[in-house]
Amino acid sequence: MDRTEELAVGRRLLGHIDGRTTDLADSLFRNRVIAYSCRERARLERDRLFRDLPMFMGLSTRLAKAGDYLTEDVAGMPVLMTRGADGSVKAFANVCRHRGAPVAEGCGNARAFTCPYHGWTYDLAGKLLGTTDKVGFAGVDLARHGLVPLPAAERHGMLFVRPKPVQPGEEATLEVDAGLGPIAADLAALRLDTYPLFSADRVAPRINWKFAIDTFLEGYHIPHLHRKTIAPYFIGNCGTFDSAGLNGRFCVARTSIDTVRGVPEAERSFRPHVIALYQLFPNTILIWQVDHIEIWRAFPGRDDPGRSDVELTIYKPANTTRPDSYWEKNRDxxxxxxxxxxxxxxxxxxxxxxxxxxxxVIYGRNEPSLVHFHSSIRRALGIPA
Ligand code: FES
Ligand SMILES: [Fe+2]
Known part of the structure; x- marks a missing residue:
């Protein structure tokens, strides 16, 4: 968030605190509970939301130097992302062109990938360098058997992939700025490329993936559900919301925000007192936690709308002098x-x-981020509002 934006959001939050108000959606939103439990709906979401749109894959620091790679199964598509010798980021289906084994596992640094099954080798750009039995595979054109490319992008310190192969006539570079709209500049100002990964945790809760996202999109529940943990530090049921196409930004105030009142307006620093949650549609919540970045991603569980896979990653600043125990505490x-x-x-x-x-279920006008999220889902799925 740049300085002008920081002052504007801070002013709005103080206004809400004074008036005991919060940003409101135009109207409340009724959602059918089957959106969370129906198999048909889950299939539609998988095809339209998790295969057709750019998926956030992590901050650029996950692929800091040439040869770095990461792998992940994204809603059924095995993905391999690499940073090539030329510095560019590419993505492929992590599926060997011989008989389909994944050519890489986990993450790391490599000059080439050797399939564990029969040893076919691919370079960082996905090119098939060679097969192992030259006689057995005589006639197989190496140039036509590289890894299947997926459109990828690196923007504002973030990595994106579309888990559907590049279509004929399509560019392998994804366009993401248009979709990010006005929050692109906001995200650029965060200098996300200066935060290396500190920790990654995964759980598989028995909830629909949308609920895992919903939980971050309103501060209404904080004084109730979190009264023993984070409630003392936040002003509940009070926030600002700004939509950006299918995405959005939701800001909440820490109780410490009151300390800025004694400072002349132009000199105020709201940064220590405001948490900004960037909703990267459909499945990512990137939280600017003042001194670090916390990111949640939720994926639909395989074959069960009532299950999801959720990842929490914490990224700390590159130049921090704080001990790991401090970041560990934030993770906890x-x-x-x-x-x-x-x-x-x-x-x-x-x-x-x-x-x-x-x-x-009903999302109230005081829960504008939730209303926007579910309206965006309907829009992206082509379901009438
Ligand atoms: S499946 Fe990869 S070399 Fe056989
Ligand atoms: Fe919560």
Whole structure:
């Protein structure tokens, strides 16, 4: 967030605190509970949201230098991302052209990838360098059997991939700025490329993936559900929301924001007192936590709308002098709050959704980020509002 934006958001938050108000959606939103439990709907979401759109894959520092690679199965597509000798980021289906084994596992640094099954070798640009039995595979044109490219991009210190192969006549470079709209500049100002990864945790809660995202999109529950953990540090049910196409930015104030009141307006620094949550549609919440970056990604579980795979990553500043114990503490707070408070309750809610007891859930006008998220989903799926 740049300085002008920081002052504007700070002013809005102070105004809300004074008036006991919050940013409001135009109207409340009723969503059918089957959005969280129906198999048909889950299939549609997988095809339209998780295969057709750019997926956030992590900060650029995950692929800091030439030869760095990472792998991940993204909603059923095995993905391999690399940084080539020329510094560019590329992505491929992590599927060997011989018989389909993954050519790389985990993450690391490599000059080439050798398939573990029969030893075919690919370079960082996905080119098939050679097969192992020259006689057995005589006639196989190496140039036509490289790894299948997926469109990829590196923008504002973030990595993106579209988990659907590059189509004929299509560029291998993804366009993401247009989709990010006005928050692109905001994200650029965060200098995300200066934050290396500190930790990565994965869980598989028994909740629909959308609930894992919902939990970050309103501060209404903070004084209630989190009264023993983070509630003392935040002003509940109070926030600003700005939409950016399908994406959005939701800001909440720490209780410490009151200390700026004694400072002349132009000299105020809101940065230590405001948490900004960037909603990168469809499945990522990037949280600017003042001195570090916390990122949550949620993926639909395989074949079950009531399950998801959720990843928490913490990125610390490159130039920090703080000991690892400090970042460990931040990771613990995030895990305790979300995985021990939000998700366990969410699992109970998922049972409620699947019980058929109620037909709808209601997102209030005081939950504009939630309203926007679910409106965006309907828009992206082509479902009438
Ligand atoms: S499946 Fe990769 S070399 Fe056989
Ligand atoms: Fe929560």
């Amino acid at each position: 707070i995030a895990i305790r709050t979300v995985m021990e408070e939000d998700f366990p309750l969410g699992e109970r809610m998922q049972i409620g959704f699947e019980s058929g007891a109620t037909e709808e």
